[in-house]
Amino acid sequence: MPHSVSPAAEEGSTPLSATQMDQDSPAAAGSQPGQPAEEDTVMADASGDEAEVEAVKSSTDLPEARNEKQEIKAEDLFNDIDSDDDDEFPTSSNPAKGDMPTSTEPQSSPGDVDYGAGNKELMRIFYQRFFPWRYMFHWLNHSPTPTNDFKHREFSLWTGDIVFRYQSYNDYESFRKDIIQRLPDRVEIGPVYTANPRDRKVFRNSTAFRPLAKELCFDIDLTDYDDIRTCCDKANICIKCWQFMTMAIKVLDTALREDFGFQHILWVYSGRRGVHAWVCDKKARELDDQQRKAITGYFDVIRGPKESGKRVNLRRPLHPHLSRSLDLLKTHFQSDVLEVQDPWRSPEKADYLLQLIPDPDLREALRKKWESSPGSASSRKWADIDALAQTGSASKTLDARDLLDAKQDIVLEHTYPRLDVAVSQHLNHLLKSPFVVHPGTGRVCVPIDRDALEEFDPLGVPTAQGLLREIDAWNDGSTGEGQQEDGGGAVKHVQDWEKTSLKPYIDYFRSFVTALMKDEREIKVKRERDEEQAESLDF
Structure with missing residues (x-):
């Protein structure tokens, strides 16, 4: 998700529009100028000689609560919240x-x-x-x-x-x-x-x-x-x-x-x-x-935009974290990606899948097969890769290890977290x-x-x-506003x-x-x- 970078100006003292903030600050890759981030904000250290204007008077001017040392059990930390006279949640x-x-x-x-x-x-x-x-x-x-x-x-x-x-x-x-x-x-x-x-x-x-x-x-x-x-x-x-x-x-x-x-x-x-x-x-x-x-x-596994070509290029043997991730993700790949999302049904998307196949002869054999049955499901196309590879007729130079590595990279590209x-x-x-x-x-x-x-x-x-x-x-079992029987009559x-x-x-x-x-x-x-x-x- 694109993120915005806050300005050096101190918004706590001089409120600025989010649009102005983004325009005055360096934007990270993917950010759109003038658009505030939806989920997060990066801070920058305050600098400059902005006018000293107090934006909003806060209630934090209240005296600090006394910090008295006392022994408190973990299970008792929230007992005060459940008391009848607590006004944190008005009824x-x-x-x-x-x-x-x-x-x-x-x-x-x-x-x-x-x-x-x-x-x-x-x-x-x-x-x-x-x-x-x-x-x-x-x-x-x-x-x-x-x-x-x-x-x-x-x-x-x-x-x-x-x-x-x-x-x-x-x-x-x-x-x-x-x-x-x-x-x-x-x-x-x-x-x-x-x-x-x-x-x-x-x-x-x-x-x-x-x-x-x-x-x-x-x-x-x-x-x-x-x-x-x-x-x-x-x-x-x-x-x-x-x-x-x-x-x-x-x-x-x-x-x-x-x-x-x-x-x-x-x-x-x-x-x-x-x-x-x-x-x-x-x-x-x-x-x-x-x-x-x-x-x-x-x-950091998925890198660069899709237009840059293959986005997952991992060294072998795989790191144990990636091997474990593949075990966690393989079921999701079959059901949630291939069957539900069906990402390669269209010819354009199928062409992208072909680009990820390392062997040129196998690639061409798959292209001919999919052109002969346009609109075939992604699960069918995925099965075709192994089916043609195992016949041996599609390619005489196919390296089975390279194909397996490529398929693992494809699974990760379509399931691994994108941060x-x-x-x-x-x-x-x-x-x-x-x-x-x-x-x-x-x-x-x-x-x-x-x-x-x-x-x-x-x-x-x-x-x-x-x-x-x-x-x-809400009225089941209630005896009045904010009250309920606990099962024992109380x-x-x-x-x-x-x-x-x-x-x-x-x-x-x-x-x-x-x-x-x-x-x-x-x-x-x-x-x-x-x-x-x-x-x-x-x-």
Whole structure:
């Protein structure tokens, strides 16, 4: 997916249009001048002598919460959220149902309803009642009490074409209040800096203000598959071409866990046509740009545009990661590519397949066969390659090993992940936050359970409008607004998100954050123990 490069101007102090930003900055390959990126933004260090104008007064001027040390068990981290007096998620009775927006539910095709600046009241209700503020805070903060992991984190807020950079917050409550007040169309998450991003001008001529840590992120977009998917193109998607995202997640998730040892990998639907991966392990967050580029290079298999010819040229023997990937992808290639996408049915597409066959005699024999039966299915054409090769009559000089290698390259070209590498290579890259609403489709950017990839339907995820309708329809077992019997006769408080199809996604996110924070605490305890031992040895 093309990506945009933010300007050196400081949007946090002087708002600029996204169009102007792209025109004034170097564009990466594939970017269109004057078009803001849909899923991500690259930051550049602030420079120049722009006028000192405060764009929006934020609620982050609130006093910092006290950071008191206390022993907290991982399973108890979120107990305070479930209490009856917590107002993070106001219940259905606030506001009244009669005040809810009544605009039409979006169809499968994006862009039917404006979920951005044109529907502020809908967004206000969503952020007040459905967005998991405290879970998000714990995810980015890695502790139940505020740390610099959160307080020094940059957030970028988009309102139409206006981008406010270098926003930061002291705690989850100030974060929540500011977003509900501004109601941005997009919220993007950037790195943790060595100092508060709002104080960056103090370090304007110093290297003291620099990005320190950020999750290792990956961005995969279905538009990068337009040369091989036949069911949809551009921003359009369906469950058929979504299988390319399923393949990509399987390959990347397996490699990141087995080859790099990462454990905390959060996959998130982008809200329209792609997925984002957030590798949240501490050792991943602390990678520098060179290390991130090295990891990205590990996954660099598909190169150059289709017009440049063969896009996969791998050395043999194959790296174990690629051999494992072929095992993961071969079933998808047969069913989702050959049978569903049928990429070589037309003569033009069949000619491209022929270019990938290494033996000229076999190539010519296949051409004659396919011209004699025009419009034959891709699965038939793929079978013809082996059928003619095994007869021996098509070519006297055919090298079976070369043909096998070529076929493996073809499989990988049509199934292997296609990454927006700029998102992964730089610490200072911003990426859209989970759980925000995509302004073009109304869909919530929900996490994806890697153990249930085959069941995930991007067109079936909750929408902002749909969540309000689900609240209206929620009445089974209820004893009043925000209450429900727990099966034993007792009445418990029920948050609004628990009454909707958003519940399994927030539950999954909560379990992910709990496991991450548990590991973070164990790392901290081990570090403190090692420091105490070192001090005793010094003594």
